[in-house]
Each structure stands twice: as C-alpha cells, then as structure tokens.
Amino acid sequence: MSDGRPESDDKPWTDPDAVPFLQVKNLTKRFGAFTAVDSVSLDVYKGEIFCLLGGSGCGKSTLLRLLSGFEEATAGQIIIDGQDQEGVPPYARETNMMFQSYALFPHMSVEKNIAYGLKRDGLPKAEIATRVTDMLSLVQMDGFATRKPHQLSGGQKQRVALARSLIKKPKLLLLDEPLGALDKKLREETQFELITIQESLGVTFVVVTHDQEEAMTLSSRIGVMNAGQIVQVGTPHEIYEYPQSRFVADFIGSVNLFEGRITADHEDHVIISSPESGTDIFVPHGISGVEGQQVALAVRPEKLQISKSPLENLRNTMKGTIEEIAYMGNESVFQVLLDSGKQVRISQSNRMRTTDHTLTWDDQVYIGWNDDASVVLSS
Amino acid sequence: MKSRSRLLQMVGLLGFIFLYAPILSLVIYSFNESKLVTVWGGFSTRWYGELFRDPQILGAAWISVKIAFLSASIAIVIGTLASFVLIRFARFRAKSLLSMLITAPLVMPEVIIGLSLLLLFVAMEGVIGWPGGRGLVTIIIAHSTFGAAYAAVVIQSRLVDMDLSIEEAAQDLGAKPVRVFFDITLPVIAPALVSAWLLAFTLSLDDLVIASFVSGPGASTLPMVIFSKVRLGVSPDVNALATIIIGLVSLGVIVAALQMNRSKRQSEQR
Ligand SMILES: Nc1ncnc2c1ncn2[C@@H]1O[C@H](COP(=O)(O)OP(=O)(O)OP(=O)(O)O)[C@@H](O)[C@H]1O
Numbered sequence: 001m002s003d004g005r006p007e008s009d010d011k012p013w014t015d016p017d018a019v020p021f022l023q024v025k026n027l028t029k030r031f032g033a034f035t036a037v038d039s040v041s042l043d044v045y046k047g048e049i050f051c052l053l054g055g056s057g058c059g060k061s062t063l064l065r066l067l068s069g070f071e072e073a074t075a076g077q078i079i080i081d082g083q084d085q086e087g088v089p090p091y092a093r094e095t096n097m098m099f100q101s102y103a104l105f106p107h108m109s110v111e112k113n114i115a116y117g118l119k120r121d122g123l124p125k126a127e128i129a130t131r132v133t134d135m136l137s138l139v140q141m142d143g144f145a146t147r148k149p150h151q152l153s154g155g156q157k158q159r160v161a162l163a164r165s166l167i168k169k170p171k172l173l174l175l176d177e178p179l180g181a182l183d184k185k186l187r188e189e190t191q192f193e194l195i196t197i198q199e200s201l202g203v204t205f206v207v208v209t210h211d212q213e214e215a216m217t218l219s220s221r222i223g224v225m226n227a228g229q230i231v232q233v234g235t236p237h238e239i240y241e242y243p244q245s246r247f248v249a250d251f252i253g254s255v256n257l258f259e260g261r262i263t264a265d266h267e268d269h270v271i272i273s274s275p276e277s278g279t280d281i282f283v284p285h286g287i288s289g290v291e292g293q294q295v296a297l298a299v300r301p302e303k304l305q306i307s308k309s310p311l312e313n314l315r316n317t318m319k320g321t322i323e324e325i326a327y328m329g330n331e332s333v334f335q336v337l338l339d340s341g342k343q344v345r346i347s348q349s350n351r352m353r354t355t356d357h358t359l360t361w362d363d364q365v366y367i368g369w370n371d372d373a374s375v376v377l378s379s
Numbered sequence: 380m381k382s383r384s385r386l387l388q389m390v391g392l393l394g395f396i397f398l399y400a401p402i403l404s405l406v407i408y409s410f411n412e413s414k415l416v417t418v419w420g421g422f423s424t425r426w427y428g429e430l431f432r433d434p435q436i437l438g439a440a441w442i443s444v445k446i447a448f449l450s451a452s453i454a455i456v457i458g459t460l461a462s463f464v465l466i467r468f469a470r471f472r473a474k475s476l477l478s479m480l481i482t483a484p485l486v487m488p489e490v491i492i493g494l495s496l497l498l499l500f501v502a503m504e505g506v507i508g509w510p511g512g513r514g515l516v517t518i519i520i521a522h523s524t525f526g527a528a529y530a531a532v533v534i535q536s537r538l539v540d541m542d543l544s545i546e547e548a549a550q551d552l553g554a555k556p557v558r559v560f561f562d563i564t565l566p567v568i569a570p571a572l573v574s575a576w577l578l579a580f581t582l583s584l585d586d587l588v589i590a591s592f593v594s595g596p597g598a599s600t601l602p603m604v605i606f607s608k609v610r611l612g613v614s615p616d617v618n619a620l621a622t623i624i625i626g627l628v629s630l631g632v633i634v635a636a637l638q639m640n641r642s643k644r645q646s647e648q649r
C-alpha cells in the first residue's frame with residue numbers, strides 16, 4: 001500500500017500558475033429527480049494519471065460519460081485544453097474512452113478494431129497499417145491481428161480495447177474500470193504496463209476504479225467520490241495518510257475510528273475525550289475545531305502497537321483482550337476487544353523483529369500509538 | 380418413470396404423423412405415373428416435366444418470386460427502421476403502444492388485412508390517382524406491410540440484445556451517427572436481417588388470401604393459380620408443384636433458423 005509511482009519531478013497541482021489540462025466546473029447531471037453527479041469541480045494536469053475512486057453507483061461512469069460527451073450536463077462546464085466542450089458531440093471530442101465492457105466490434109478482427117479510429121480520420125492506408133502494427137506490439141498482441149474478439153481471452157480483449165482507445169493519441173484518455181475483469185496477477189502486471197504506456201505516450205489519463213489498491217498503484221492523484229460528489233482530491237499518500245473525512249478514511253484501507261469530543265483545545269495540542277475508548281486521547285497539534293465539537297480520531301491498523309507489557313513510552317494506550325488473529329503471510333492482523341467494549345484492528349508486519357510472536361488468543365494486551373499516528377476527522 | 384417417457388415419445392410421434400402425413404402423401408403422389416390422383420400407377424417424374432412445360436404455372440411462379448423478392452426487401456428496410464426507432468428512440472409509454480401497433484398484422488385475420496388494403500387502394504386511386512388499378516404493385520405493397528411486421532419482430536429481438544456501448548465506442552472513435560449505423564449496427568444485426576428477409580420471402584410466397592384481395596388482371600400469383608386449378612379438380616402436376624414449394628419453403632425456414640442460432644451463439648460468446 002505504498003505510493004508505487006515514482007515521485008514525478010514536477011507536481012503541477014502544487015504550482016498555482018500551472019494551467020490544468022482538464023477543468024471541470026460545478027458539473028451536475030440529473031436523471032429525473034436523481035442527481036448522479038453533484039456539482040463536481042476538478043482540475044487535471046497534462047500527463048497525469050488521475051483516478052476517480054468510489055463505490056458502486058457513486059457516479060464515476062456518469063462523470064466519464066459527461067467528459068466523453070455521451071451524456072449532456074444538467075449544469076456546469078467542461079474545458080479540455082482550453083476549449084469549452086459544451087455542445088461538442090462525442091465524435092468531435094479529442095477524448096477517447098476505454099469502456100467498462102471493452103465494447104469491441106464483434107464483427108471486426110483485432111486489427112480492424114484498432115484501425116477503426118484512424119480510418120475515420122481518413123489517414124492513408126500505409127500509415128494506418130504501420131501504426132496498427134506498432135500499437136499491437138505495444139500492447140503485446142502481435143500474433144493476434146486477424147482474430148475476432150470472441151476468440152480472445154478477457155485479458156486479451158482488454159489489451160485490444162486499450163490499443164483501440166490509444167491509437168488516435170487522444171489528448172485525454174478516459175478509462176472506465178479498465179482492469180475490472182482481470183484476475184489479480186494479470187491486473188497487477190497490466191497496471192504497471194499502463195503506467196509505462198502512459199509515460200511513453202504522454203497522454204493524460206482519467207481512470208475510473210472502485211479498487212482502492214489499483215488507484216494507489218496507478219495514479220498521480222486520486223479523487224474520491226461519494227454519492228455524486230468528489231469528497232477529497234490528493235496524491236495516494238495524502239489520501240491514505242491524511243483523509244479529511246470519516247468516509248475517505250474508511251473507504252481507503254481499513255482504519256480504527258475513535259469517536260469523541262474535544263475537551264481541551266490548545267495551540268499545540270488537543271485533548272479528545274472518547275468514552276468509546278475509555279480514555280482521553282492526546283493529539284500533539286492544534287486543529288481547526290472548537291471545544292465540545294464532535295470528532296473522530298482515525299488510526300490505521302499498522303500504526304497501532306501491541307504488547308503484553310504496558311507501553312510506557314506512548315501517551316495514548318489502552319488495555320484489551322485478543323479476540324481474533326489472522327495470519328496473512330507478510331503480516332498478522334489482531335482483533336482486540338478493549339476493556340471499554342470497542343473492537344480495534346491491529347496489523348503487525350511479520351518481518352519486524354519487534355513483533356511479538358508469542359501473542360495468542362485471549363491474551364491480555366496493551367495497545368497504543370505514537371503521537372503523530374492519528375488523524376482527527378471533523379466531518 | 381420409463382413407461383412415462385415411452386408414453387411421451389408415443390404422443391410426440393403421433394403428433395408428428397398428424398402434422399406430416401398429409402404432406403408426405405402429397406410428396407409421394409407427386410411421383411405417381413397415373414393421371415388419377417388416388418391410384419398408384421408406378422414411379423415417374425412425368426408431372427414435373429409437364430409442370431415445366433405449363434406456361435401458366437411458370438408465369439405465375441415468376442410473378443410470385445418477383446413479388447416475394449421485392450416485398451421481402453422492402454419489408455426488412457421498413458422493419459429495420461421501425462425497430463430502430465422503437466428500441467432506440469421511443470419513450471417508454473409510446474414504446475409499448477407502438478410495438479403493439481407494428482405487430483398487429485401478426486394476429487389480425489388475413490381476410491381483414493386484405494379487405495382493408497383493398498379499400499385503401501381503391502380510395503387512394505380515387506383521391507390521388509395512384510396506384511392505377513390493382514396488380515403487381517398493390518400485391519407488393521400489401522406483402523411489404525405484413526412482411527415488415529414479421530421482420531420488425533425478428534430484428535427487434537436482435538437490437539434489444541445488442542450492446543449499446545459498441546455504437547458509442549464507434550462514435551467515440553470519430554464516426555458520425557449515420558456512419559455508426561452502417562459500420563456497426565447493420566453488420567451486427569445482419570444475421571437477423573437475413574432471417575427476417577427469408578421469413579418475409581416465404582410468407583409472401585405462401586400468401587393466398589391477401590394477394591387475392593389486392594391483385595388484378597394479369598397478376599396471378601402461384602398460390603392463386605394452384606387454388607383455381609384445384610377447384611377444377613386435383614391434378615397430379617399440382618402435387619409436383621406443391622412438393623417443389625414445400626422443398627423451397629423448408630429450405631428457407633431451415634436457413635433462417637440456422638442463421639438465428641449462429642448469431643445467438645456468437646453473441647453469447649462475447
Ligand atoms: N441513464 C440513466 N438513467 C437514470 N439513472 C442513471 C442513468 N445512468 C446512471 N444512473 C444512475 O446514476 C448513478 C451513478 O451511476 P454510474 O454508472 O455513474 O455509477 P458508477 O459509479 O459507475 O458505478 P459502478 O462502479 O457500479 O460502475 C446510479 O445510481 C445509476 O442508477
């Protein structure tokens with residue numbers, strides 16, 4: 001669960017002067033009384049792989065369809081490379097889309113599928129042929145040019161769909177769950193291939209996914225969606241380490257949430273009284289909240305420590321009993337029932353020497369975390 | 380259990396005999412040497428020979444094929460357009476009403492269709508002067524209308540199954556809607572078009588009632604000629620003719636069914 005992408009030398013979104021390649025402004029789409037996309041605003045910069053991440057039915061596909069022109073916005077604006085897309089039909093937009101269902105033309109060979117976009121542009125035959133050949137080798141489908149889609153496996157179809165959407169070198173490539181139908185191993189391989197392809201062609205990607213690990217591996221930035229709205233935009237690292245709401249913290253990875261109330265609000269620290277956890281929790285930095293405010297404290301399972309002896313060097317500790325242990329190979333996950341009645345999850349890497357391998361069911365344990373391991377969520 | 384399946388087989392067999400015995404006897408008697416239809420006089424293909432020397436029969440057959448060919452072609456064009464509008468553009472409420480309207484000829488008695496078309500043609504001739512009299516043209520129009528109803532049913536079922544996203548993919552790659560229709564939609568529904576055409580063709584070839592209503596002098600279709608011949612007494616050459624028609628019609632039906640099956644299998648594989 002790390003930021004698998006090499007830190008790019010520039011982060012255009014941190015540069016206030018950079019002009020976004022794709023600007024979405026207060027975009028809204030209603031189907032009757034139902035709002036599928038709710039006042040979404042987004043900036044995506046050239047060369048990014050931007051992931052839209054969210055649960056099923058949260059409006060990801062609808063947002064992509066708005067960008068590609070298949071749906072008409074109820075309100076708002078889409079600007080691609082400085083051009084307002086209002087009223088521009090799909091066939092005239094400089095975007096290409098890879099469909100959730102691949103949508104290969106069943107009556108055309110692989111070759112013809114890939115060449116279709118170039119043919120519509122009226123390119124000379126010879127150029128089409130060379131570009132198709134190049135594209136086939138880019139997606140490693142050289143031997144399959146004359147096959148029909150129904151003679152391909154799911155992974156091969158996916159490559160053809162990708163090739164077909166890339167061949168016109170679109171300014172903006174929209175991918176709707178591009179790897180959804182692949183098994184885990186193939187999916188991981190293809191994720192890295194996608195990154196390589198994206199870097200070699202310099203195309204800007206907007207990728208829809210509901211798989212948070214995929215978003216983490218692929219993207220330069222992630223936009224987390226919920227109920228038609230974008231709730232947070234940030235790099236995978238920011239989203240994971242500094243979620244801004246309970247929804248994001250809970251959606252990305254697993255998390256322990258301690259509900260509580262701010263009882264002391266100082267410049268340099270805050271005390272949160274949390275009856276749920278049975279103690280007062282110390283947070284070593286000021287927050288933009290008021291005394292008495294209801295907040296939640298989020299701590300990732302891997303940031304929690306567990307031990308049979310009291311954790312005296314930590315300020316935030318609690319006592320409990322081990323209820324469950326799950327051995328996952330590289331890590332072990334403990335479920336601990338605190339004396340206050342709350343359940344927490346703790347994961348420990350099995351390679352670390354600090355990990356206590358003698359812990360077992362029904363052991364009385366202490367858990368705790370470093371001061372800086374928690375995030376306060378007010379929404 | 381076993382005796383029950385035996386019983387089922389028996390019932391099935393009886394059903395088939397009931398359906399096909401008359402046809403079989405007709406086929407057998409078409410090879411009868413004797414001029415008397417009910418007396419077996421030995422095997423011969425004599426009546427087939429006579430048939431091909433009979434100018435009335437040959438002329439009527441040619442007319443029937445022409446009508447069937449043209450009306451089937453018109454029917455699939457109308458049927459395609461109608462199904463396309465129904466499936467892709469109609470609103471929900473209008474949809475069920477429209478699809479009911481277009482399939483009405485399937486359940487309407489042929490006599491009523493024939494009569495109403497006849498009245499329409501007569502009225503049209505009075506008002507706009509076209510079609511001038513009844514004949515080939517009016518039969519083709521009549522057959523196109525009910526052929527289109529059958530064609531629409533066949534084509535609709537294919538269109539409903541069709542994945543809309545492949546049309547969108549074509550648009551996304553730069554094809555305008557009309558282009559998409561010819562490049563993508565048409566080839567994908569082609570098997571349905573073939574079976575719809577074959578269906579409309581055989582229906583037109585078969586039709587007696589509607590054709591009798593709307594035809595005029597000099598435009599007697601094959602079924603009309605057979606019918607008038609039979610009224611004067613069954614002659615063996617009619618048996619031969621009927622055998623040929625049965626052969627053609629079954630061929631058409633089988634090819635249409637195979638086509639539908641193949642396209643279904645292909646779409647399942649996707
Ligand atoms: N044409 C439509 N008419 C009415 N409602 C629609 C239409 N298209 C989508 N919706 C609704 O909009 C919501 C968002 O749909 P969308 O397809 O964007 O979800 P999604 O985030 O892509 O989900 P998934 O991960 O399952 O693909 C859904 O509740 C869906 O029912």
Ligand SMILES: [Mg+2]
Nearest residue numbers: 060061062100
């Ligand atoms: Mg979707």
